[in-house]
Amino acid sequence: MNPTSSSPALPGSSLDAERRVRELGRLADGDTVDVLVVGLGATGAGAALDAATRGLTVAAIDAHDLAFGTSRWSSKLIHGGLRYLASGQLDVAHESAVERGILMERTAPHLVRAQPFVLPLTPLVSRGQAALARAGFLAGDLLRVGARTSRSTLPQPRTLSAVETRHLAPALRPTGLRGGLLSWDGRLSDDARLVTAIARTAAAYGARVLTRTRALELHRDGALVRDETTGQELRIRARTVINAAGVWAGGLVDDVRLRPSRGTHLVLRSEDLGRLSAGLHIPIPGETNRFVLVLPQGDGRVYVGLTDEPVDGDIPDVPDVPETDIGFLLDVLGSALDVTIHRADVVGAFAGLRPLLDTRDAAGRTADISRKHAVLTSPSGVVTVVGGKLTTYRRMAQDAVDAAVATGDLSAGPCRTASVPLVGAARPQTLAGLGVPARLVYRYGSEAPAVHALGLEDPALARPVVPGHPVTGAELVWAVRHEGALDTSDLLDRRTRIGLVPEDRAKAEGAARDALARTARAR
Numbered sequence: 001m002n003p004t005s006s007s008p009a010l011p012g013s014s015l016d017a018e019r020r021v022r023e024l025g026r027l028a029d030g031d032t033v034d035v036l037v038v039g040l041g042a043t044g045a046g047a048a049l050d051a052a053t054r055g056l057t058v059a060a061i062d063a064h065d066l067a068f069g070t071s072r073w074s075s076k077l078i079h080g081g082l083r084y085l086a087s088g089q090l091d092v093a094h095e096s097a098v099e100r101g102i103l104m105e106r107t108a109p110h111l112v113r114a115q116p117f118v119l120p121l122t123p124l125v126s127r128g129q130a131a132l133a134r135a136g137f138l139a140g141d142l143l144r145v146g147a148r149t150s151r152s153t154l155p156q157p158r159t160l161s162a163v164e165t166r167h168l169a170p171a172l173r174p175t176g177l178r179g180g181l182l183s184w185d186g187r188l189s190d191d192a193r194l195v196t197a198i199a200r201t202a203a204a205y206g207a208r209v210l211t212r213t214r215a216l217e218l219h220r221d222g223a224l225v226r227d228e229t230t231g232q233e234l235r236i237r238a239r240t241v242i243n244a245a246g247v248w249a250g251g252l253v254d255d256v257r258l259r260p261s262r263g264t265h266l267v268l269r270s271e272d273l274g275r276l277s278a279g280l281h282i283p284i285p286g287e288t289n290r291f292v293l294v295l296p297q298g299d300g301r302v303y304v305g306l307t308d309e310p311v312d313g314d315i316p317d318v319p320d321v322p323e324t325d326i327g328f329l330l331d332v333l334g335s336a337l338d339v340t341i342h343r344a345d346v347v348g349a350f351a352g353l354r355p356l357l358d359t360r361d362a363a364g365r366t367a368d369i370s371r372k373h374a375v376l377t378s379p380s381g382v383v384t385v386v387g388g389k390l391t392t393y394r395r396m397a398q399d400a401v402d403a404a405v406a407t408g409d410l411s412a413g414p415c416r417t418a419s420v421p422l423v424g425a426a427r428p429q430t431l432a433g434l435g436v437p438a439r440l441v442y443r444y445g446s447e448a449p450a451v452h453a454l455g456l457e458d459p460a461l462a463r464p465v466v467p468g469h470p471v472t473g474a475e476l477v478w479a480v481r482h483e484g485a486l487d488t489s490d491l492l493d494r495r496t497r498i499g500l501v502p503e504d505r506a507k508a509e510g511a512a513r514d515a516l517a518r519t520a521r522a523r
Contacts, residue, residue, distance in 0.1 A: 006453045008482050009446045010423045013204040015484030016519075023059075023208040024227060028234040033057040033208070034410055035401070036223060036238035038215045038252065041071035042191070042390055044244035045198040045209075046397030046417070047404075052205035053420055054401065054412040059236055060199070060207055061225060063214035064317070065490050066483075067195035069246045071390060072494055073319075073352025075265065075293055075305055078103055078112050078186030078391050080147075080154075082140040086289045092372050093143055099392045100186045101149035107394075108422045110431055110445030111194055114154050115187030116278040118168050119291070122336050123176035125283055130181070132288070134159065137183045157183040168278040173338040182278070187295075189442045191390060192494045196483050197422040198393075204423070211484060218243060218252050220381035229486075240408030242400050243384040247315050247355040253378050257358035258386060260315060264325035265305030267348030267500050272341060273302055282336045292332040298439070299470055301347075301501070304329050311353055321349040348501040357387040375399045381407050394418070423447065439470055444478075451478045465511035466504045471496045476515035488512040 008014050027033075035051040037044050040062035048060035062068060081096030103112045121130050137157040144154050158181075165180035166172055188194055203209045212228040222238040243249050243256075250256040270276070273294070280294035295303040307325045326346060333341050357374050373388030373396045385400040398415045405412045424445025431441050440448035454474035455462030461473035479485040479495035491512040493499035498508045 006450045006457075006478070006481075008200075008423065008450065010201065010204045012206075013200040013423050014482040015200060015203055015209055016481060017486055020210055020212075020484070020486075024210055024213065024234075027059060027208065027210075027236050028232075030237065032222075032237040032239065033059045034239050034408070034412075035059075035242060035404055036236055036240075037061070037242045037244055038218065038223065039069075039244035039246060039249075040066050040195070040199060040209065040211065041069050041244065041246050042067070042195050042198065042393035043071075043246070043385055043388065043396045043400070044242070045195050045202060046393045047242050047244055047385070047400050048207045048209065049198055049202035049205065049420070050394075050397045050401045050415055050417050051404070051412070052202050052207040053416045054405075054414070056405075056410060056412050058202065058207040059210065059238065060202065061210045061213040061215060061223075061236070063212070063228065065211045065486070065494055066199050066209075067192035067494050068317075069248070070352045070354060071195050071246075072192040073263065073265075073350050074188075074191045074390050075263075075295060075303065076188045076191050076297075077115070077293075077295075078188060079389070080140055080185055081143055082136055082185075083289065085139055085143065086136055089372065094146060095395060096389075096391050097143040097147035097149070099395055101144075101147045101153070102394065102418050103391075104153050104186055105149065106419060106421065107417070108194065108197065108425055109428060110424050110426065110441065111189050111197065111422070111443075112186045113189075113442070114184050116155075116168070117183050117185060117281050117293075118160065118165055118278045119181040119183070119281040119283070120165055120169070120172050120336055121178040121180055122173065122283075124285055124335055129283070129288065130178075133181055137181060140183065154184045154186075157181065169276055169280055171274045171276070171337050171339050172280075173336060183281075186391075187279075190497060192497070193443060194390075194422075196495065197424060200423045200483065201420065209484065212486065215245075215252060218380075218382050239410060240404040241382045242404050243382055244397075244400065246386075247353045249355065249384050249386050251315075253380075253382050253384050255378065256376060256384050256386060259356045259358040260311040260353040261356055262309045262311045262319060262325070262351050262353055263306040264309075264321050264329065264349065264351040265303045266326060266329050266346050267350070268302045268304060268341065268345060269347060270296065270300050270302050272345050273337070273339065276302065280336070282332055284332055285335060292329060294333070299497075300468055304333060315353065319351040319353055321351045325349075325351070347503065350500060354389070355386050373399070375403045377403055377407055383407055443475075451475060454478060465508045466498060467507075469498060469504055471498055471508075473511055473515060476512055477518055480515050480519040485516075487516070491515060
């Protein structure tokens with residue numbers, strides 16, 4: 001194999017099993033880092049990148065895998081803050097719009113692109129509600145202007161005729177359809193891929209990114225951890241610690257109270273909804289500012305979500321999806337579609353838990369709790385970051401690292417992450433000229449030719465691993481060699497999203513095992 005044909009775009013960004021063992025061993029031998037980050041979701045990986053680009057030494061750990069928790073269960077959207085504007089959270093709305101623009105135009109243009117949405121004006125949407133929604137979309141466009149995001153990046157919202165609306169979404173019920181409202185927002189190719197890109201970029205700047213490393217105790221000067229692959233316990237010494245464990249943060253630091261909220265999505269086959277050229281905002285009957293989203297993925301699947309329900313009790317590693325959530329989402333779909341989606345048509349479902357801060361004065365539903373994040377420093381000196389949302393992960397990380405620098409009295413440079421491109425990022429014209437399948441470019445950016453080359457070198461890797469799904473064996477091998485995947489779950493549930501449909505997951509198990517074996521033989 002030509003060693004240069006399948007190399008990462010950013011030197012030092014490759015994560016694999018050997019690097020993990022080597023770097024964990026150095027920490028076990030007594031190396032001290034400036035910052036230890038616990039949790040490798042978007043915020044934790046973002047904190048690792050932020051600290052590393054300020055010139056600090058960093059270790060970042062997770063008990064499971066990159067994006068194992070909430071960061072892989074989102075709607076795959078990068079929101080511009082319209083919902084928060086409607087609820088009067090002007091600061092959160094502006095922050096969201098700014099961060100959306102940074103991702104789309106500077107740091108991750110290969111992973112985040114414009115997504116059109118249609119809000120159908122059905123008989124269930126009064127003319128007053130339609131006027132309010134139209135005003136909201138125009139206000140959202142003003143947020144774009146305030147965030148200095150280009151019009152070429154996010155087109156202008158407009159009103160559609162009934163014919164135009166049905167052209168974009170033929171599955172809509174034509175009876176009583178008055179037209180629609182077209183708006184635009186940011187859409188991720190995959191939320192877990194964003195986290196992987198952030199973590200690998202942090203690694204390129206020197207951060208030690210360590211999955212399967214569970215924090216047992218946190219202290220001001222480090223943590224007692226366990227290597228989940230061997231059972232060995234060791235201490236990681238650090239000058240300051242950031243707790244970015246999401247919904248599990250309260251289990252590591254006292255006095256952090258959260259009110260988790262469950263967001264559920266359904267997975268449907270695209271053919272069940274016909275050709276969708278845009279996503280849909282379907283108003284929830286009886287609600288003025290809540291919608292169910294219909295999100296075509298371009299891989300033969302459509303996601304439908306999402307709920308916002310409070311969760312009590314212990315926090316599971318992987319949340320269950322209750323039948324009540326599935327029934328609710330199907331009922332809302334039925335209010336607008338001309339096709340009937342039955343329970344048997346739901347080929348998969350997933351739920352994520354939002355780590356909302358319990359302010360004790362937030363009465364009522366978790367849907368009403370602010371999505372503003374908070375950075376808390378415990379009496380023992382551990383910095384915890386909670387709340388927020390995927391869109392604003394970079395700002396959350398910045399605030400957490402600012403607090404850690406102050407707490408640890410560290411010497412560090414200013415935050416640079418608003419201008420640091422993630423692994424795979426490149427100018428649109430560069431990405432357009434790579435000469436490989438567009439789907440690979442949308443997922444791997446400037447690394448797409450290297451992934452594609454694996455399939456050229458071995459035709460067996462060029463074939464899809466599941467009939468009807470586009471992921472190839474080359475992508476699985478790439479994930480093992482360069483993206484830190486250690487087992488079949490990492491490959492099928494996070495580096496790719498094959499596992500969202502259990503039937504597809506079962507068919508892909510053999511290919512995943514083969515990718516792991518190929519890499520092991522090459523060592």
